[in-house]
Ligand SMILES: Nc1ncnc2c1ncn2[C@@H]1O[C@H](COP(=O)(O)OP(=O)(O)O)[C@@H](O)[C@H]1O
């Protein structure tokens with residue numbers, strides 16, 4: 003059902019680096035948002051199509067990424083239902099490896115994703131963008147389209163460096179980020195039994211300009227098992243530490259994005 007009154011939030015899981023937990027976060031958080039009663043869409047923007055796979059959808063974009071970007075309302079025709087209530091998916095396929103080139107053909111490439119998403123705001127409370135690991139025209143368009151960037155950071159020095167780089171680029175105006183986009187980092191694959199991880203977590207939390215969320219996602223077999231189960235952790239191992247952490251992470255994100263909303267379940 004379409005509701006023009008929706009106050010949609012667009013959330014992108016983003017990091018220049020791959021393998022840091024972007025897709026795992028996008029899949030689990032989108033599932034939790036939908037389970038809490040929100041109409042939710044996940045747009046898989048990565049040609050590797052990992053979140054498409056995890057939600058058991060065929061990685062096929064008819065007419066390719068280029069076709070989808072071109073026509074107004076075309077995105078809606080590509081949306082697939084998932085096995086989960088209120089959760090839809092805009093799948094990726096291999097054509098997305100040329101998404102940069104496709105965007106570049108528009109007069110305002112960085113504004114394009116925002117434009118494509120505009121009509122979908124009437125249908126969804128939350129739209130998640132699962133981004134490819136890069137800093138490119140696609141990322142710029144993602145920054146323009148998003149209300150919040152959610153940046154997983156593995157608490158090891160090189161991985162957290164990528165987050166600091168993003169902040170530096172943003173401050174220097176090199177990343178065309180729309181003002182008002184919040185950036186939240188969270189620790190991913192954290193191991194608090196390792197002194198190095200604790201040190202890095204403490205250091206990043208101490209930097210004023212960075213918003214580091216309080217909840218960290220621990221390293222856990224259940225997250226890796228998502229690839230076998232092809233389901234969010236909260237579906238097949240709801241009592242696991244990872245599932246509990248994703249619930250806490252989602253609660254914290256929602257509280258920050260909607261400070262005046264009543265807490266979930268009330
Ligand atoms: N908290 C975690 N514990 C254990 N393995 C994880 C965790 N988060 C992600 N992984 C694994 O690490 C790999 C990369 O995660 P993924 O979410 O696909 O990262 P990205 O989207 O940033 O490339 C995957 O094999 C995934 O199962």
Ligand SMILES: [Mg+2]
Pocket residue numbers: 024025026048052132133
């Ligand atoms: Mg990914």
